[in-house]
Amino acid sequence: MAKYNIAVMKGDGIGPEIVDEALKVLDAVGEKFGHEFVYNEVLIGGAAIDATGECLPRATVDACMASDSVILGAVGGPKWDSQPPANRPEKALLGIRKALGLFANLRPATLYAPLADACPLKPERIKDGLDLVVVRELTGDVYFGEKHRDEDGTGHDDMNYSVAEVERIAHRAFQMARQRRNHVTSVDKANVLETSRVWRETVERIAAEYPDVTVDYMYVDNASMQLVTNPGQFDVILTGNLFGDILSDEASCITGSIGMLPSASLGETSRGMYEPIHGSAPDIAGQNVANPIATILSVAMMLRYSFDLATEADAIETAVNSVLEAGHRTGDIAKPGEKRVTCSDMGTLIAQAI
């Protein structure tokens, strides 16, 4: 029986509730397929500030480094808004990404057929469906460049990309495209930024190693338009940290079901961090009404990318689909008048469907 050690950071707001349901589903997978998943619960974000004063305690980083993979719920909430910038829950996110070397953030945006009504776009805009993945570079760019303030109060952030940073994320995107529809759209602002020119030249060079993959280059302003007017044209969107932050959120929300969307953050090793793309939703925390599906699908990504358990990952995705097709809905994806299930019921239904 294979044993997997998983560091679990439930985080703040609805984090604990949704992670509990994901672990319930994971246990069902373990039982069915004969794997042992061992959970090591550690603190991050507001919960960590409350317990230790620090948003990302050293012990948390160490536990993640010692694990085979990491599950994260969500961090942040109004309670910690008055923390100094260096100790805000978001800082913990940036810190753990950097500490674990998670340079590749994969964010699929998929329109689930039973939920097509929730899509904000008119049906004729998504005739080709919507099934794209944003591959966002996660440990570079203006996020991690040197920051300072001049004496006169001018703020500065160094935007930058090295050739090696672009190469490794480009390889990820092209490899991902090969498992999908063989199409990469690289997004930059090469008509203005030197960083983007390095980005584009490097992607062009790497693209030559993948002659079976079609590649387009698009400026970020145009990409933000194309996502609204014709999102079906995209397969893999490859982009930097800042543009990826904006475009992946735009892409998610075009599906209309942000409570459904998982994400994976990967590095050079098989250890990854898996989390829903939605936030900690403090307004509905503790009420057992949150949608755990994004977290459950994040766990499926973990099985696929960190543990190479594709059959098990498929089993989760199939279970989610069947539960949706049977008409079960949490509040965020229910139509007015439709019956709603709780967060824990949704987890149980999916675990039973495994």
Added chain:
Amino acid sequence: MAKYNIAVMKGDGIGPEIVDEALKVLDAVGEKFGHEFVYNEVLIGGAAIDATGECLPRATVDACMASDSVILGAVGGPKWDSQPPANRPEKALLGIRKALGLFANLRPATLYAPLADACPLKPERIKDGLDLVVVRELTGDVYFGEKHRDEDGTGHDDMNYSVAEVERIAHRAFQMARQRRNHVTSVDKANVLETSRVWRETVERIAAEYPDVTVDYMYVDNASMQLVTNPGQFDVILTGNLFGDILSDEASCITGSIGMLPSASLGETSRGMYEPIHGSAPDIAGQNVANPIATILSVAMMLRYSFDLATEADAIETAVNSVLEAGHRTGDIAKPGEKRVTCSDMGTLIAQAI
């Protein structure tokens, strides 16, 4: 009779056709209201490269500086894609903005009732209508920061904002809000960027001078979502050059009629530059099928902001509405099967309606 000297840069692609129609409408305004508009045609972009080798000849900048205001069609096209970066038509745009000190870019995104069908969003998403303006800072940010490449090939761009730069654009946004619905949403990434923290602190300080204006602060990733899910919540969006590039394009395209949307770029003086937000559309250039309305509405903005001729500006906007209501459509805004008018017919119809 008041006389206005206008520098006219028709540019590339459909630029000349659409500008000709805008001048036709302007002449009709001059005749009706007793003003003399004098046009000084100068070269920019691809047209300037072809004639002089340079995308922004010194003579063009001088003519603009000597004018009361500037009209621009559109620049660029595949013919000039192989120009070196420093001489690309887009460079001319950045150059003329900087030379004329046009730090405030105003981009209204309005849904025209007769064209509501073209909106990519479902009707229930725009129940409150859609009438926002993006106030984008235009001469600072990572666009104009120092750029270089290290010996190892790493690309760098310095993102920065000084307090004074933020102050002057913030004042513009708050003044604009006072003429509208008294609501400013300032967009930044203050949870990550020092530049954004300077931005936010400065906007907070300026906001105190406008107690009658409500102000919200939003992260750029969230703003890109809110524009899709609930665009009716916005009145004035105040943001920097890079985020403004992305969000204003996203906002435009949510109206579904990018061929309708004008823009104004303003500085400290009354001299402004007015241009449609759409591009040069080389694929339909010279066919007399382009939509001149965005350029015509840009000229209305010129009358309002540079010449303080609000009645005359209203007259153009009313004429555009009446022609649309009468059912006249260029190809880009026509429904399948609907009769289409040419670019020059549309200009004539609007001029006649003045």
